[in-house]
Amino acid sequence: MxxxxxxxxxxxxxxxxxxxxxxxxxxxxxxxxxxxxxxxxxxxxRDPECPACGAEAKLDASQVRDMDYQVSCELPIAGD
Amino acid sequence: MPRKYDQLFETVRQNVDEVDVQALKSAIDNGDSKPFVIDVRERDEWEQGHVPGARFIPRGFLEMRIEEQVPEKDQPVYLYCAGGVRSIFAAQALQQLGYENAISISGGFGAWKDAGYPFDIPRQWTPDQRQRYSRHFLIPEVGEHGQGKLLDAKVLMIGAGGLGSPAALYLAAAGVGKLGIVDSDEVDLSNLQRQIVHSTSRVGEPKTESARTFVNDLNPDVEVVGIHERLNASNVLDLVADYDVVVNGADNFATRYLLNDACVILGKPIVDGSIFRFEGQVTVYKPHEGPCYRCMFPEPPPADLAPT
Incomplete structure (x- = not known):
């Protein structure tokens, strides 16, 4: 239920x-x-330092396409 | 004392406030709050076009329905008909109900169109749709306008399992126009204890097809797009881009992060749900208005701590 x-x-x-x-x-x-x-x-x-939606996040489409989410879901830390 | 119609009309008119369509236009455009504009014509007239934002209450139902639409009686209420005659009698009726600012629009919708002002043509409902959505039409928060939004909406469901089944059924029943269903599995007997969109006769079928069968039978207005694939990094962006809202019913970390990242990039809200034993959770990740999944969980927990 x-x-x-x-x-x-x-x-x-x-x-x-x-x-x-x-x-x-x-x-x-x-x-x-x-x-x-x-x-x-x-x-x-919200987390201002969020690696996906934070002010300095650099997430883009190519990053999603290139990532193997089954192996690792980590995004590079913003500002690096 | 019996009077002729002309005498009656003149008497009523003297006691009713009238403004022209220019005044109505500026009240709609410049008012602090949206004014109540009531179209008192008959349905066939309304369906050929009406003042944007107006509510439809035919003259014959005005006294019965006005209080649910306009609860505060000191609010200005603008009434219009085709030429400004019926709306005068309508304004008088509202005065008698205690509406202090019932205003008739002189010249009515004819003058509005002649002035070159924009008008909306409402969606045409079939008799079946009118019956099917009649309860929605009566709720002020939905109404015909809201039902139109639902039929124009596109919702992507990730998974037709325990969460996706009830969600898909209620969204289809409510008349959401397009349901994309992503699921790579086939129906198994052990699913049927909770995955109510499937059935015994469809064991072995792809879940996307089984869900389509049920949804089509429930509501033929709903287009089901079955995507018999696993959601992955190469298809997620193209899939999500075609939809307005995403419902996540897949309970694994990889899918949550993948979906989150795609929806942050594309600016689409995710309605997320999850279940662990006897506890369930629901939240909405709306990019840049609220937290996303990574705001709460920047990275996944170690495998040995993660519930399956």
Whole structure:
């Protein structure tokens, strides 16, 4: 049953994004504990030094194409 | 005392505020907040074009429906019809309901078009679509306009498994126009305990085909694009580029990083979900508006700590 709960929550977020309605879970992590029957929301922030979306990140299409994600998912650290 | 129509019209008109289409245009363009503009004509008139942003409430339903559309009665409400006659009676009806600023547009939609102002032509619904989406049409947050957005939307689903199954079914039911489904697996009997888009009769079929069968039967408005491949570094950018939103239902680190990097580059939001035993998580990675996956996990954990 748990995949149903989470998958339907995902579908709801998609609909909100398409319609431009409400507050999608951007910067928030929603967790559901099925044994406790509790939902919690944790705030999560951006990392200014993020190697993908940070101010100095140099991520580009050729880097994605050339990387073997099955072997390593590490990106070069920004600024290097 | 019985009166002739002409006398009635003149009496009502004297008690109703009227402005011209130029005033309506500047209220729409320059107002601090979007004004309420109500089109009180009949459906066939509305379908041939209407003032952008106007809401459609035919004259016959105005008193019944206005309060759900405009709850605050001190708000200005602009009413228009084809030529400015029906909207005068409509304004009077709103005055009687306590709307203090009900304004009729003189000359109506005819004058709006003659002035050369832009107008929208709404999507034409088939009778089946009108029935299928009737509940959505009634919700202010969706309505006909929102349903049009859903039918124009393109969503890429990564995986037609435990998470992708319910997500695909609800998105298809809601009328999302295009669903891309990426999955390289075939349906196995052990999947059916949770992967509800598949079924016993389709064991052995590619999951993309099995999902297509179910979705087509549920809603023929939805185009399913089955991508019977593994998501990898050489196909991810081309696949994601064709869609508006990505739903991740694949639970492995390589796919998460791959998808994240492609979506950051292309500026597409990912709706991510994951499950571990009896706990589940959902979040949205919207590039440059919120954190991405790498903001939270710059690199993967060592293999021996990673849950499968």
């Amino acid at each position: 748990l995949p149903g709960v989470i998958g339907v929550l995902q579908a709801t977020e998609v609909i909100k994004l398409i319609l431009g309605q409400g507050d999608p879970l951007v910067g928030r992590l929603l967790t559901f504990d099925a044994l406790e029957s509790t939902f919690r929301t944790l705030k999560v922030g």
